[in-house]
Each structure stands twice: as structure tokens, then as C-alpha cells.
Amino acid sequence: MPSMPGLGPETQSLPPPLLFESCGSYLSDPNIKLLQLLGLRSHLRFSQQRSMAQTSSYFMLISCLMFLSLSQGQEAQTGLPQARISCPEGTNAYRSYCYYFNEDRETWIDADLYCQNMNSGNLVSVLTQSEGTFVASLIKESGTDDFNVWIGLHDPKKNRRWHWSSGSLVSYKSWDIGAPSNTNPGYCVSLTSSSGFKRWKDVPCEDKFSFVCKFKN
Structure with missing residues (x-):
């Protein structure tokens, strides 16, 4: 796989979704796992390469994490069961x-x-x-x-x-x-x-x- 301009060996191994796909399409994947994103964050944090491209990827990750939190919160709210009352028979x-x-x-x-x-x-x-x-x-x-x-x-x-x-x-x-x-x-x-x-x-x-x-x- 050819290297991206400005990226060393450490950053070549970054998972491609956040680098090549839009955040929206990545988060729409029903099989997404928050731990995968957190692992990517750790990978970026301890990478020795501090290029502009890596910094951009880091901020893309932060944005995706924020969107994920918001989307999960909305799903939790809309998924709450509606309060239902029980009325006597015949009413x-x-x-x-x-x-x-x-x-x-x-x-x-x-x-x-x-x-x-x-x-x-x-x-x-x-x-x-x-x-x-x-x-x-x-x-x-x-x-x-x-x-x-x-x-x-x-x-x-x-x-x-x-x-x-x-x-x-x-x-x-x-x-x-x-x-x-x-x-x-x-x-x-x-x-x-x-x-x-x-x-x-x-x-x-x-x-x-x-x-x-x-x-x-």
C-alpha cells in the first residue's frame, strides 16, 4: 500500500474508515463499536509522527466520537417506552x-x-x-x-x-x-x-x- 504524503510507517497502519470515508457514513454502520474508535484514539495519541495529516485525522476522530454520542443519546430518548396507563375493564x-x-x-x-x-x-x-x-x-x-x-x-x-x-x-x-x-x-x-x-x-x-x-x- 503506497504511503500518503507526509505520513510515516506509524500512520500508514491507521484504520482507513476515518481517513477515507465520511464520518457520517462510518457512524451509520450498525456494527460500529465505540471501542474501535477509542483504540484508534490511543493509536494516534502515542504515534511518534505529528504531521498535519495526522492532526486532521485526530480532529476527525473527535468529531466522530461527538456525533456518535449525540446519535446514541437521541436513539435512547426515542427508544424509551411511552408511559401507558391501565384502565378498568370496559373503559x-x-x-x-x-x-x-x-x-x-x-x-x-x-x-x-x-x-x-x-x-x-x-x-x-x-x-x-x-x-x-x-x-x-x-x-x-x-x-x-x-x-x-x-x-x-x-x-x-x-x-x-x-x-x-x-x-x-x-x-x-x-x-x-x-x-x-x-x-x-x-x-x-x-x-x-x-x-x-x-x-x-x-x-x-x-x-x-x-x-x-x-x-x-
């Missing part, structure tokens, strides 16, 4: 909560009391659009023929200020057309079947509908 998990659709028809207050007695939950609070989509799919998959389904939003002081029974902040809203009504106001809120159970409507709290509970397990 469904979404993020860190369990959800239960009850087809029994109750008034709003009785429905919320039922949920409170079920693992200290409440009528469902819909806090994001994605959560609303999940709740809607949960109801539709049940095959219910109800036109309305209770959620935990209500107006306890009848001043058109809405609150979740769970105490969550009302930061997301998904009112149906014409709701909340000013001419025929209701003080409890249901999901409407006409919107695919994605939109909200204020209705009398004494009406009886099926409902969705939400609780932490």
Missing part, C-alpha cells in the same frame, strides 16, 4: 385518563355524581380538539341512538360563565351553531349527535341523557 384510555361511556340516561347532576363515585371522576372535561375527537369516536363506536350526551361543562351560577365540574380551566370551546343560546338558555352542556358528538349545546340540566365519565386510574 378506554386516552393519554393519562380513563373514559367510560354510560348509556343509562340521567340528569346532569346525577350523571356527574355517578362519575364521582366511579374512581373519583367527573363528567368528561373536553380540554382539546384531539380529546374531543377521541370522545366523539368513543360515543359513536357504542352505536348509541341518543341525540345528546352529557359532558362536564355547566353554568352553576346561571350567569353564562361556564365551568368544568372537574375544576379544569375552560381554555378550549367547541360550541355548536347557535350555542350557547341567549333566548332559550340551558345551564348544562351536552354533545350533539348532529355534529358527530364534537360540538356542544346548552340544554336544561333536568333533561336525561347518556354521559361520558373521565377519571385517573
Whole structure:
């Protein structure tokens, strides 16, 4: 093998990947071993030849070690198992909560009391659009023929200020057309079947509908 310009016998024996291949292609090799790189570092450190080419190779090695550390760290993060919760049989998990659709028809207050007695939950609070989509799919998959389904939003002081029974902040809203009504106001809120159970409507709290509970397990 011909000598590279400026390299003596010590540096001729350097492993070729770092000298002739890009760092990226070398690190992409699934069979790479960190110990091989460390051995190369020791070889360079104690080499008697201090040419510019060797110095360049040394810095290439340091760069590759840094990239390797970063790539291994990213793989470790992305490879971590996602936290999964275990919900009771007959309920469904979404993020860190369990959800239960009850087809029994109750008034709003009785429905919320039922949920409170079920693992200290409440009528469902819909806090994001994605959560609303999940709740809607949960109801539709049940095959219910109800036109309305209770959620935990209500107006306890009848001043058109809405609150979740769970105490969550009302930061997301998904009112149906014409709701909340000013001419025929209701003080409890249901999901409407006409919107695919994605939109909200204020209705009398004494009406009886099926409902969705939400609780932490």
C-alpha cells in the first residue's frame, strides 16, 4: 500500500474508515463499536509522527466520537417506552385518563355524581380538539341512538360563565351553531349527535341523557 504524503510507517497502519470515508457514513454502520474508535484514539495519541495529516485525522476522530454520542443519546430518548396507563375493564384510555361511556340516561347532576363515585371522576372535561375527537369516536363506536350526551361543562351560577365540574380551566370551546343560546338558555352542556358528538349545546340540566365519565386510574 503506497504511503500518503507526509505520513510515516506509524500512520500508514491507521484504520482507513476515518481517513477515507465520511464520518457520517462510518457512524451509520450498525456494527460500529465505540471501542474501535477509542483504540484508534490511543493509536494516534502515542504515534511518534505529528504531521498535519495526522492532526486532521485526530480532529476527525473527535468529531466522530461527538456525533456518535449525540446519535446514541437521541436513539435512547426515542427508544424509551411511552408511559401507558391501565384502565378498568370496559373503559378506554386516552393519554393519562380513563373514559367510560354510560348509556343509562340521567340528569346532569346525577350523571356527574355517578362519575364521582366511579374512581373519583367527573363528567368528561373536553380540554382539546384531539380529546374531543377521541370522545366523539368513543360515543359513536357504542352505536348509541341518543341525540345528546352529557359532558362536564355547566353554568352553576346561571350567569353564562361556564365551568368544568372537574375544576379544569375552560381554555378550549367547541360550541355548536347557535350555542350557547341567549333566548332559550340551558345551564348544562351536552354533545350533539348532529355534529358527530364534537360540538356542544346548552340544554336544561333536568333533561336525561347518556354521559361520558373521565377519571385517573
